[in-house]
Amino acid sequence: MKITVNLDVTPQEARSFFGMPDVEPMNAMIMAEMQKRAKDSMDTLADPERLVAAWINMGGKGVEGIQAMMGAAMGAGKKK
Numbered sequence: 001m002k003i004t005v006n007l008d009v010t011p012q013e014a015r016s017f018f019g020m021p022d023v024e025p026m027n028a029m030i031m032a033e034m035q036k037r038a039k040d041s042m043d044t045l046a047d048p049e050r051l052v053a054a055w056i057n058m059g060g061k062g063v064e065g066i067q068a069m070m071g072a073a074m075g076a077g078k079k080k
Contacts, residue, residue: 007014015022044050056062 009017012022012024044054055066
């Protein structure tokens with residue numbers, strides 16, 4: 001025997017019915033922070049000077065880190 005039950009409920013109603021927490025406030029907070037960081041990053045990407053400074057400071061390795069990364073990228077295409 002097979003029984004099918006279709007329920008017409010909203011996601012919020014389904015979560016409360018199954019006892020799951022309401023994550024909408026946390027989701028809104030995370031999305032707001034991500035939007036803020038994206039806007040801050042857009043300012044950096046629009047300014048070449050700030051972009052290069054961010055690259056240099058990336059990972060705390062400075063110019064040596066960038067040189068190592070570029071060297072690895074160039075060596076990746078070599079045949080073994």
